[in-house]
Amino acid sequence: MVFRKLRNHDGTPLVALDPDELAIDGILDENKEVPENQQMYVQRMGKGVYIVREVPNEGTLPPLTETPFVQALASQEALKRTQEESESDLKSGGTVVSR
Structure with missing residues (x-):
């Protein structure tokens, strides 16, 4: 289990996602780069629990x-x-x- 640090980026809290796992899911391109218009949806489920999902090209989840x-x-x-x-x-x- 890998823990990630919550970071401050110009006033916005960020948590880095593992690029290898994103590549396995096909979210990154063949060079393991983030596609230019890739959208992600973050949904709060409860105290300290968040779900992060890829938004498909058609924009519907x-x-x-x-x-x-x-x-x-x-x-x-x-x-x-x-x-x-x-x-x-x-x-x-x-x-x-x-x-």
Whole structure:
């Protein structure tokens, strides 16, 4: 886990992003340079939590809930709840029915 320092750039707080990771995602060009008109969207999620997303060329972002990462988290949470409900049913002497 790499920590990045919050820096002051002419009164604007900045955090540098790893260029290798941006290149993996295709955000940087073949020379690992930032494309001239590349837009990024920063969304505050809660205290100290921010999401940074690439803005596609057409300028529209899908809702955060439709991104693969959030969909995967939602699936994991649903599976966890189903397992917890099944365990609770077994402890109370109930019968577990596959859903």
